[in-house]
Amino acid sequence: MSTEALFSPTRIGAIDVRNRIAMAPLTRSRAGMDGVQTPLAADYYGQRASAGLIIAEATNISRQGRGYAYTPGLYTDAHVDAWAPVTAAVHAAGGRIVVQLWHVGRMSHTSLQEGGAAPVAPSAIQAGGNVFTEAGNVPPSMPRALTTEEIAGILEDYRQAARRAKDAGFDGVEVHAANGYLLEQFLRDSTNFRDDQYGGSIENRARFPLEVVEAVAGVWGADRVGLRLSPLSTAIGDTPLDSTPMETHGYLARRLGEMGLAYLHVVEGQLHAGNGAELLDVQALREAFGGAYIANNGYDRARALSATASGHADMIAFGKPFIGNPDLVERLRLETPLFEAPAATFFGGGAEGYTEFARI
Template sequence: MLDNSLLTDLFAPSRFGDIATANRIVMAPITRSRYGEDGVPGQLHATYYAQRASAGLIVSEAVNISAQGRGYAATPGIWNDAQVDGWKQVTDAVRAAGGKIVCQLWHVGRYSSVELQPDGAAPVAPSAIRAEGDTYTTAGFVPVSTPRALETEEIAGIIAQYVHAAQNALRAGFDGVEVHSANCYLLDQFLRDSTNQRTDRYGGAIENRVRLMLEVTAAVVAIWGSARVGIRLSPASPDVGNTPLDSNVMATYGHLIRELNGFELAYLHVVEGATGGSRDVPADIDLDALRALFAGPYIGNNNYDLELAIARRAAGKIDGVAFGRPFIANPDLVERLRHGKPLTVAPRASYYNGGATGYTDWPVAGV
C-alpha cells in the first residue's frame, strides 16, 4: 500500500501560531449532542477526544459561552466551574495522548428557543428577525423563537460573556480558543446585512457590522495572546435557519479579513461552500481571493478528501485541512489517510445523542 506521506507534507509537523502540531490534519468542530442538561463533560467525552488525538489539532465541538448563548439541548458549556472541571478532564486526556485541542467559543444568537433560554426569555440577536427551522430541546424538536434585538448598551455584556468563557477555557487547560464566527450564529448574524438591520454603531455600513466580531476577537486575544486564537468564518454558507448570504460577500468578508490581519491570529478557519454540503459557491464569490487576503495560517474546511487536500496544499491554498464527519467513525483518521486505508462511513443515526454507541466504540484499522 502506497504511503501517502510521501506525496505531501500534510503529515509533517507544523504550527498554527504558537500551537505546534504533529501534522496539518485538523479535527473540525463536530456537535454530537451527548451531554446532560448541565452541559458538563465527563469521562465519555475525554475518551472520545483522546481517541482522535492523532489529529495535529482538535477544534472542540461548539461550546456555549453562556446559558443565553445556548440554542440546542445536549450541548456543552464553559460558563461555570463544573463545566471547567469537566473540560479539564478532556484536555488532560488529549494531552496525555499527545494531542492539541482548542475550545470553540459559541453563542447561537437568534437560533434558539424560549424553552432553552434562562427564564423562558427570547433569544437575542442583532435584529428581531426570526430564523427558519427547528431546534432540539429536551421535549424534542420545536420551532426556533423570534429573537429580540440587543440594545446598544447590552453589547458590552455579550463581549463579557466571551471574555468569561475564554478565561474558563484557559483554566480548563485548552491549547487555545477558536472564536465561532460562522454558520449564521450570533457574530455572523451581526456581520451579514441579511440579519443585521441595526441603525446604531453595530449596523449599517460594513465597518459597523464587523465591529462586534473585532471587539470580541480583541477581548479574547487580550486573555490568550493572538498566537493562540483562531477564528472560523463561513462566507458562502446559508447554514442554520436558511440564512441569506450578505449582499456583498467579497466586500464584507474582505474588509473583515483585512482587519483580522492586525491581530496576527493563530489561524483563519473557513468553511469553503455550504457547511456540511456542496463546495460550490455563487459566481460572484471567490473564496480563494478571500483566502489570499489573510496573512496567517489558513485551514480549509468542507467536504475534503485526501486527494483534494493534497492538491490544495500543493497549490499553496491551505496550510491545514479540517475533516469533520470522517473523524466520527475513524478515530485513527490520520493514520488511515497516511497509509491509504479505507474509511468507515458513520450512519447519520450515530451522529447525535446517545452514549458510547456510535461515539467511542469505533475500531481502528491497524497499519
C-alpha cells in the first residue's frame, strides 16, 4: 500500500468514507444549557465535512449523564431537531457523521444534575480533577453507587439516544467507553468495587459496556456502531489504571469483534500528556478485535501517512488540528502549514474560535 493510503477511500463497517482521516470528537461547549445545539453547529460541522468520518462531540444520553455545561444532548425531541440540520449540512457536503453517546458517571457536579442530585457511578468513589459548570471549573461532586436495578434504566437511555440519533440523520453512533467516564468506570477495577454481576471479574466489569453496545446495535446494526477506548489514560478524573489493562481491554475488544462492530477507536497512550503508547500493545488489541481500527492521539501528517501505509490503522483521528483548520484534509494532502487555534476559544462562546477565526 502506498504512502498515500491516508487519502484513499475505504469502508468502515457499513460506512463508506472518502479518506482515512477522521475528525475526533471534540467537546466545544457551544450548546445551550438545555443541551440544544445552536445553528452554528451546522456551520461548524459542515465546514469540516471533507473528513472521511466526523465523530461528533460527546453527546449526553440523559440529563443524568451530563457532566459539563453547554454540552449537547440526544434525549428530547428538541435535541433531535437541533442535530438534524448538522447531519444535513455534512451530507450536503458529501461527508459522513456519527455521534458519540456519552454518560459521564462520576465526572459531574450536583449543579448539573436535576434537583441537585448526586452524580452516579459504579461505586461511590469521588473523581479528581474538575468539571466545567456555569460557575466555572469545580471539583466533581461525590457520586452515589448505582443499584443493580438502576443500571437497566441507563441501558434504556442509551437505546433511546441511539434511536434519536437515527431520527436526527446520523450515519451511525460511537459508544464512549473511554476517558474516565461511566462505561470506563465500570470496566476498570480501580473505579469499580461492586459485588454484583457488574463487578469483580473482568467478564463482570465488561458486562455493562457490552450490554450498551448490544442495545445500541439493536437499533443501528452492529456495522454502524463503533466504540472508543483509552486503556492508558488517567487524565480525566485522575482515574487510576486498571490493574491488568491488556487483559481487561483485550477481553472487551475480542467480545466487540465477535459482535461485528464497525470499528474500534483507541486513544493510544495517555490523553493530554506525553503519549506513552508503547506501554500497551495496541496491535494485539486490534487483532483481538479483528475489525477496522481508528488510531488516535498526537498523530501528525508523517505518522498518519506511515500508520495507514503500514496497516497499523485503518483511519487516523485528528482532534485539535480540526479546530483551527476546517480544511485539514486538504492541508495535510498539500503539506500546507496548519493554523493553531487559540486555546481560549476551545470551550464556550460563539462563532469566534468555532466557525470564524481572526488569523493574525
